[in-house]
Amino acid sequence: xxxxxxxxxxxxxxxxxxxxxxxxxxxxxxxxxxxxxxxxxxxxxxxxxxxxxxxxxxxxxxxxxxxxxxxxxxxxxxxxxxxxxxxxxxxxx
Amino acid sequence: xxxxxxxxxxxxxxxxxxxxxxxxxxxxxxxxxxxxxxxxxxxxxxxxxxxxxxxxxxxxxxxxxxxxxxxxxxxxxxxxxxxxxxxxxxxxxxxxxxxxxxxxxxxxxxxxxxxxxxxxxxxxxxxxxxxxxxxxxxxxxxxxxxxxxxxxxxx
Numbered sequence: 001x002x003x004x005x006x007x008x009x010x011x012x013x014x015x016x017x018x019x020x021x022x023x024x025x026x027x028x029x030x031x032x033x034x035x036x037x038x039x040x041x042x043x044x045x046x047x048x049x050x051x052x053x054x055x056x057x058x059x060x061x062x063x064x065x066x067x068x069x070x071x072x073x074x075x076x077x078x079x080x081x082x083x084x085x086x087x088x089x090x091x092x093x
Numbered sequence: 094x095x096x097x098x099x100x101x102x103x104x105x106x107x108x109x110x111x112x113x114x115x116x117x118x119x120x121x122x123x124x125x126x127x128x129x130x131x132x133x134x135x136x137x138x139x140x141x142x143x144x145x146x147x148x149x150x151x152x153x154x155x156x157x158x159x160x161x162x163x164x165x166x167x168x169x170x171x172x173x174x175x176x177x178x179x180x181x182x183x184x185x186x187x188x189x190x191x192x193x194x195x196x197x198x199x200x201x202x203x204x205x206x207x208x209x210x211x212x213x214x215x216x217x218x219x220x221x222x223x224x225x226x227x228x229x230x231x232x233x234x235x236x237x238x239x240x241x242x243x244x245x246x247x248x
Contacts, residue, residue: 085242
């Protein structure tokens with residue numbers, strides 16, 4: 001069973017590494033993110049949101065879903081620890 | 094209720110005094126990082142961690158009961174639920190008022206102050222929600238992990 005899990009992990013990892021071969025080179029000015037996504041954010045963010053900090057504008061507005069589920073992940077982590085560990089001392093005695 | 098100045102063996106006067114002086118400034122700085130996220134590096138996550146660290150410092154320098162005098166377990170539960178609810182609630186409200194989910198400009202129909210201003214203010218509301226959740230979850234994780242889940246005494 002352990003061997004099977006190792007095999008599945010290795011195959012998935014190899015597939016993911018193989019997939020990165022098709023990515024544009026790091027920092028390539030011709031890749032899709034640099035040709036129309038980043039320029040739009042840089043040109044329009046302050047005008048569209050009135051937030052001088054573009055990072056905050058992207059994080060809170062354009063990528064609101066991402067930030068929302070980051071918060072939910074932290075919430076779930078807290079609830080998971082609470083549900084696994086929480087106990088009352090009186091219950092044991 | 095235990096006095097914050099009460100001396101118990103094994104605890105250090107210098108650490109206690111230093112923490113007592115640092116906590117208000119740490120909390121003020123945490124609030125600053127949250128509300129100043131629009132203009133400088135910062136935001137809900139970073140500010141929430143600083144606010145949480147203030148309570149963890151209290152629990153480390155004094156004991157867990159002292160930190161729970163300032164934030165009870167009940168208040169902590171309210172905060173971590175409220176924070177997530179603020180974020181999702183602002184998103185859902187903008188959907189109710191005719192925009193897309195998390196499209197804060199639609200909230201202009203609720204309180205008219207300009208759709209662009211609402212996008213700015215919506216980000217602020219959301220950051221406050223993130224700050225609440227991160228602060229209380231950090232404290233909750235520390236309380237649970239350092240006391241084995243009993244949340245009464247630990248490190």
